[in-house]
Amino acid sequence: MESFDVVIVGAGAAGLFCAAQAGQRGLRVLLVDNGKKPGRKILMSGGGRCNFTNMYAEPAAYLSGNPHFCKSALARYTQWDFIDLVNRYGIAYHEKTLGQLFCDDSAQQIVDMLMRECELGNVQFRLRSELQSIERADSAFTLTFANGTLTVPQVVIASGGLSMPGLGASPFGYQVAQQFGLKVLPTRAALVPFTLHKPLLEQIQTLSGVSVPVVVTAKNGVSFKESLLFTHRGLSGPAILQLSSYWLPGEWVTINLLPQHDLSALLAEQRAAHPNQSLKNTLALWLPKRLVECLQTLGLVPELSLKQLQSPQIAALTENLHAWQVQPNGTEGYRTAEVTLGGVDTRELSSKTLEASNVPGLYFIGEVVDVTGWLGGYNFQWAWSSAWACAQAL
Ligand code: FAD
Structure with missing residues (x-):
């Protein structure tokens, strides 16, 4: 049976980008998602054109119990780094307003780009595969899926928040955090009418x-x-x-x-x-x-x-x-909210690597973490930045 250096849970923005980066660093990466296709929220975002970042992304545009936490990741992988990547793929984009960058054509281009980046990193995918539980023994993690188990030394939780349950959103990430003794700050729907x-x-x-x-x-x-x-x-x-x-x-x-x-x-x-x-x-x-x-x-x-x-x-x-x-x-609640406020308490994580301070090998990235951006591409930028920071540490 194939073995992996890391399993990343959630093939959304953060999971896809982290998988690609870790794979390209030479790690054997498995990316799992409960849905049948990757990047579902990316496809829906920005009215189908994905507002993939914001030219003015900076820590002040994020809400968190610890406003300093996001600084490190945002500084190490900036909006300009992601814009460079988009440029390398020749994806045309424009500034709609207030620094918000949207694809000229379709959000599918961003998903295709991330999938190509994953391919370059030999990332293995397991879609329609809901992770049911995680146990830790002898500094390895045993992951249980409906069709069997898998043991790995490192796990990245990129399972997102609670918004849009119709798109696969689940409280799984928060439950894992609590199971391993990490505090989870109260969640509520945000960027919502x-x-x-x-x-x-x-x-x-x-x-x-x-x-x-x-x-x-x-x-x-x-x-x-x-x-x-x-x-x-x-x-x-x-x-x-x-x-x-x-x-x-x-x-x-x-x-x-x-x-x-x-x-x-x-x-x-x-x-x-x-x-x-x-x-x-x-x-x-x-x-x-x-x-x-x-x-x-x-x-x-x-x-x-x-x-x-x-x-x-x-x-x-x-x-x-x-x-x-x-x-x-x-x-209107999680049904239409773009994001979830609150989540895994940043005081439990390293701001440099996104690893849980007391659980070596367990990482949390993207929206599941208590870092929430303004409307306008800030949330995807947090997904890219936190994913990149984590991938360097795996
Ligand atoms: P997600 O993208 O939510 O990915 C998490 C994945 O994990 C999902 O695919 C989920 O199915 C999977 N998963 C959950 N539990 C399990 C489990 N137990 N086992 C396996 N898989 C699991 N932000 C912007 O910056 N710009 C925008 O234009 C924008 N537009 C948006 C439009 C809409 C309609 C919505 C809902 C959000 C929008 N956002 C936008 C916010 C942005 O989409 C999120 O902040 C971002 O997708 C978070 O990325 P993530 O990878 O952390 O989580």
């Missing part, structure tokens, strides 16, 4: 599909300037997905619907020029008409002409539009 309480949801239902540039701010002061999308379930769009990583149940969020403007100054100008113009029509100069109508229904915009507006009303209106207070009901 907000749902709203019924009255508000019903009132804004007419806005489904409307998108506006906003600045959203969480209770802890963190804010994002991106677009917000009203949906039939609540609020989505990049601004909301980003904010969801910083939001806790029960908290209110602040939405500046006119971040580019100083509303009171604009109203003063308009009032001088067109005193009889309705406030509604005036606001429609800067906001979608449907949104203005809805804000009127919500009682946030009075039905007055500009000349009827008194100072307190202008102050209230400015507050309502520059700092609209919304209390989400919850999130």
Whole structure:
């Protein structure tokens, strides 16, 4: 029977890249996955075009119980290293916005590239193969699959988080960590749309599909300037997905619907020029008409002409539009979340090698670790960087 130097669990972004790197260093690598094809999330990512990294990737764009942990891996294998690899394969890409790099054609190109890299490293694949358990004896690990067992000196857990259970996501990595005495920080869905309480949801239902540039701010002061999308379930769009990583149940969020403007100054100008113009029509100069109508229904915009507006009303209106207070009901959860916050506590791992400090030979990489990036290619960059760092140590 074939023997291996390392088994990598999970053929997602982190597992594929780690397998390729370790294989190319001369190790005999087996990559196992419970799905029937590798890189399933990569294929779905970025609307099928994979936002494979971000030009501005840096530790500040990651959430973790220990914000310093990701620094080493991100510095040793950077976004520029991955971009070099993409360039070597002649994959065309473009910056969509804010440093986010997407394939021009298809995410399949990234999977094909990783598969070719695995081929160069003679990586063996075992797909449709769910790892059921891991036992450790005499500094080797015995892995149990439905169809038999395998003993190896090193195991890399790249089994991802809990988001998108339909794509094979499982708590397996967390269970292994706990089994070996590693702490797992509480997990929750992130980069996920907000749902709203019924009255508000019903009132804004007419806005489904409307998108506006906003600045959203969480209770802890963190804010994002991106677009917000009203949906039939609540609020989505990049601004909301980003904010969801910083939001806790029960908290209110602040939405500046006119971040580019100083509303009171604009109203003063308009009032001088067109005193009889309705406030509604005036606001429609800067906001979608449907949104203005809805804000009127919500009682946030009075039905007055500009000349009827008194100072307190202008102050209230400015507050309502520059700092609209919304209390989400919850999130859409793991079903639609792009990532999972929390996970294997970084204090249990080496930041240089991703090896469990107290379990030689056991490594955790990618999303299963308590390192979560912003929206925009940051999560794949963590997968590549942590995988590379680990592969050098195997
Ligand atoms: P995963 O990619 O989740 O891979 C883990 C693998 O392990 C899976 O294939 C799973 O089936 C397998 N597995 C689990 N348990 C077992 C077991 N017991 N035995 C065998 N196999 C097992 N990030 C970006 O940076 N840019 C994007 O454009 C982007 N778009 C996204 C779009 C969507 C819809 C989603 C859901 C996520 C997106 N992300 C994006 C996030 C990104 O996909 C993840 O952060 C990244 O895939 C994590 O990689 P991973 O290898 O750690 O885990």
